[in-house]
Amino acid sequence: METLPVEETTTSGPPWTTKIAVLLRDGLLPWQELNVTAFLASAVAAAVPELIGRPYEDADGTRYLAMIRQPVLVLTGSAEVLASARTRALERGLPTSLFTADLFATGGDTENRAAVRAVRGADLDLVGIAVHGPKNAVDKVVRGARMHP
Template identity: 65%
Template sequence: MSTETALETSPVRFDTKIAVLLREGLEPWQRLNVTAFLVSGLGSQLPEVIGSPYEDADGTPYLPMFRQPVLVFEGTKEILTAAHTRALSRALPRAVFTADLFTTGHDDANRAAVRAVPRDQLDLVGLTVYGSRNAVDKVLKGARMHP
């Protein structure tokens, strides 16, 4: 077996985890939108999560993507609030998406909507966290894998 084939079939266990936690009951378009928004900030602040650029057999270049899977979970509003508190207490890199952001139309309005609400009153519908596997697992306690 060639080295390239071995690399393609060998499972990789990452020391870190990228996780998105969504509040249950969101519409399908909301789940997709929230997930996309939440993970968009990771690469700009944490370059280590981004792999190398892609290229097809014809040499057409493509943008780099995360170097590891993004795991998506769901839970109740209470689980989301508790996860947010645990992520803060562990100082994990995180992003939030609040219900207010469904009514805004651009980036400046999004930031203003979050800035207007105290941390313990945020109406969270999504949270992303990145960190060591153990720390992220503890943050997500009570959440379940998204179906």
């Protein structure tokens, strides 16, 4: 018999001891914000599979895919805020994903990885990062960012 994680079964309110934050650079076009957010959230889900809940099913018995089982906060900030957040996340050892401006012009996954690999970390033209970790640590990482409007 499958057992559910303790945080899903012990309370009716938000039980999460961790936080997922996506931080987007100011000035992106709406389609870029959505695209970057989707890619970054998928990276967190792939790296931390216990964040995925159970599949959904409607009253007709139609099944739907499982989703991340906790909210994903979407924040915005300047290029400097993103660079600082990247540094703080790495210093804390938090699972971190990134999206650079170069990735808007690549043709797929292999090209994306090559584009990131070609640039030193401090020189990456970040347009988004995502982090997952304890609430307190994530709050410190995204210090200076604001909630997406």
